[in-house]
Amino acid sequence: MPPLAVGPQNPGGDDNDDGRSGTAIISKTKTRTKRPNLYRVLLLNDDYTPMEFVVHVLERFFNKNREDATRIMLHVHQNGVGECGVFTYEVAETKVTQVMDFARKHQHPLQCVMEKN
Numbered sequence: 001m002p003p004l005a006v007g008p009q010n011p012g013g014d015d016n017d018d019g020r021s022g023t024a025i026i027s028k029t030k031t032r033t034k035r036p037n038l039y040r041v042l043l044l045n046d047d048y049t050p051m052e053f054v055v056h057v058l059e060r061f062f063n064k065n066r067e068d069a070t071r072i073m074l075h076v077h078q079n080g081v082g083e084c085g086v087f088t089y090e091v092a093e094t095k096v097t098q099v100m101d102f103a104r105k106h107q108h109p110l111q112c113v114m115e116k117n
């Protein structure tokens with residue numbers, strides 16, 4: 001016995017059933033991967049924060065080894081600003097907050113900011 005009539009939107013049917021007995025529509029959903037916006041996290045130079053503290057910040061919060069941390073710190077010292085890393089919005093925001101809290105706790109005026117890449 002043939003199936004009872006089904007409407008144009010195929011009520012009651014599954015997605016691969018066009019309502020005609022013995023036939024099916026195979027649909028494929030396209031995967032669309034969106035690249036996230038990225039943000040640079042920057043350290044700013046000042047006259048008071050000890051160089052060793054900045055190196056420690058780069059090791060602790062940006063997972064730099066001592067050599068890279070020293071290179072970045074000296075770049076900031078000489079140029080006024082330097083990049084610690086590039087992250088998604090939430091990660092960048094967390095890094096900035098962690099660095100600012102840590103600097104405040106140790107009473108250093110070190111500033112850390114983020115900017116859209």
Ligand code: TYC
Pocket residue numbers: 043044045046047048049050051054073074076077110111
């Ligand atoms: N200019 C600081 C000094 O001479 C060192 C320093 C480097 C401070 C980098 C901040 O982001 C900074 N003690």
